[in-house]
Amino acid sequence: DDMLQNGTVISGTLIEKPHSFSTACNIATQIIAQVASSQYGGQTANRADEHLAAYAKKDYEKFLEEARETIPDGMPVEFARRQVENAKANEPAKLHFGSREPLPMDTPFHTDVDELEQEREILAKVRTRKSIYDAMQTMEYQINSNRVSNGQTPFVTVGFGLGTDWFAREVQRAILLNRIRGLGKDHHTAIFPKLVFTVRHGVNADPGDPNYDLKQLALECATKRMYPDVVFYENIVKITGSFKAPMGCRSFLQGWINPETGKDEEDGRMNLGVVSVNVPRIAIESHGSKERFWKLFNERMEVAHQALQFRIMRCKQATPVNAPTLFRFGAFGRLGASGNVDTLFKNERATVSLGYIGLAEATAVFYGKDWIRDHGWDPQGKEFALSIVKRMSELCKQWSKAEGYHYSVYSTPAESLTDRFNRMDREKFGRIEGVTDHDFYTNSFHYPVWLQPTPMEKLSYEKDFPYYASGGFINYCEYPCLQDNPKALEAVWDYAYNIGIGYLGTNTPIDHCFVCGFQGDFEPTDEGFKCPECGNCDPDKCNVTKRTCGYLGNPVQRPMVHGRHEEISHRVKHMSGETGHVTLADGSEREWFEEAKYLPVPRVVLSARVAGICCLTHSRPFGRAYGQTTYTGDPRSLRATLRLDREDDDGQEVDAA
DSSP states (O other): OHHHHSOEEETTEEEOOOSSHHHHHHHHHHHHHHHHHHSSSOEEETTHHHHHHHHHHHHHHHHHHHHHHHSOTTOOHHHHHHHHHHHHHHHHHHTTOTTSOOOOOOOOSOSSSOHHHHHHHHHHHHHHHHHHHHHHHHHHHHHHHOOOTTSSOOOEEEEEOOOOSHHHHHHHHHHHHHHHHOBTTTTBOOOSSEEEEEEOTTTTSSTTSTTHHHHHHHHHHHHHHSOOEEEEHHHHHHHHSSOOOOBTTTBOOOOOBOTTTOSBOOTTOOEEEEEEEEHHHHHHHTTTOHHHHHHHHHHHHHHHHHHHHHHHHHHHTOOGGGSHHHHTSSSSOOOOTTOOGGGGTTTTTSEEEEEEEOHHHHHHHHHOTTSEETTEEOHHHHHHHHHHHHHHHHHHHHHHHHHSSEEEEEEOOOTTHHHHHHHHHHHHHOOOTTTTSSSSOOOTTOOOTTSOOOHHHHHHHHTTGGGTOTTBOOEEEEOSOOTTOTHHHHHHHHHHHHHTOOEEEEEOOOEEETTTOOEEOOEEOSSSEEOTTTOOOOGGGEEOOEEOSSSEEOTTTSOOOHHHHHHHHHOOOSSTTOSSEEEETTSOEEEOSSOOOOOSSOEEEEEETTTEEEEEEOSSOOSEEOOOOOOOSOGGGOOEEEEEEOTTSSOEEEEEO
16 A cells, blocks of 8 residues: 555566545556565555545546536436446446346435536446456456566465445455466466455444445355455454455464554555475374473474574665565655665564464374374363463563564464475385375364364364464365355355454365366366366366365466365265264254264255255354254255254244245
């Protein structure tokens, strides 16, 4: 926002404040490319809808002046209204709505002006919406076609969702509609920018909130493109100390008050690097002794600390002229050519991260390979895993207080480290059941990918870890195809919000074969992925999208390291075989695993692998919900009786189509 509002310099050219929405988006794209070329890692456009709304308003003012020429004083009101109605009738085609329901007729901003001026305002709104849509489409294409100095597309995240005025809402709508449409004639899923939608009570979380309709659009987008991921406003504040979108794929700045202004500051801050610790190796080398484990652990933490100190030292050696976009022209600050970059790092303005990997495998060393199972875990095992992250958090606080840089615990995404650490340990220690018996280590605190908890069980297990690993985290669940019923995904989002999850991703099948038309999950092979129907694996004739870790990736176009490929191949759906007891219309019964955890959100989810998922809302909260089954028949014949066991009675039945 600072670089747009106050101008910047790109490649020696002074860029002043833009005066239109399209120009603002073009400049933003150039800034993204320049920042990506000057640093390692990702970047985030935080609260993009709110920042860009001011430039959308400039477009509106321009279109309002044009409308006053198109609809001059003295024109009969019915003629003006017909002109506006024609513009509105053409809007769905211009916004590529296809079969989507058209937007309702707009209303003027002012109802205390004459009728002609009201019609002009409506016409200006229609034209502004199209202008916003076109600019966001251009931005999406530019980001995905850009290549920076390292040869990659800029790793960029766009955070949005909190703006409630008309202009911010239309920016949100345009972001989501463009992502749903996809890229090119085959409508490829865009990998960048990563979209992160903010959910907040009173804004968009609940029916009746002013932006609840945009939450529904975000749900539709997530079922079709996996993005947006979601952050839950109040929970992010509790975990990190203030609200912000993630920096890159999962890194989070911590709340920081600028001592000069006394105000919370998020934009323009940075992370100085990550050093990750191989926790399973420490556990293996402890030979079953927890006392030895903690001794080795503390030694490795000190080695990691020294490595992080070295990173800080190297970053401090930079000068503003080394990376002028970052240090001189607004991305990180506005220092003079001979300024000291450390002024932007110290007093805990910058973070530096202590990462970790493989808590599940490390815990298995002490509690056995079955300490965590499909639908449960050993509480002592979880407490041990949590104690590791707690100890790392304690150390980071000590280092921060002593040195003035904000050390934080980071749940490492381990794009390639999941392969490297595991491979090194197998070579040194051999195959250890529950520890090195896969070709990868489990990411950070996550539930092992080969197990099949329900979404609620997985999130209930993982929810405590980010509060100690607040420097970087993400939760995600694996789903079957959800496109027909995004309400099922909403039930999980709402549940996650209620139990304190901060940041949640959606993994659902969206692969597409352009040879036979198959849409769903491509099958993993030794070489990559192939269409399960026709065997197609030609990257020019298919679109395969998988979540690498925090970011999405296309493993057919850009193959992953062996361990990450194996990790993705081992992932199982968390919503196929949901817990509960279901009686179908033909009298047959289906028994599934153990009872669901208490669900604060009064919803019951019915899952069907082919028919989709329907979500029923009950008028009062209930203790346990039974009602999900995998069903592959005609969705029109799917009827189920759900028994709702309540704490205040013996249960009641709801018959639901």
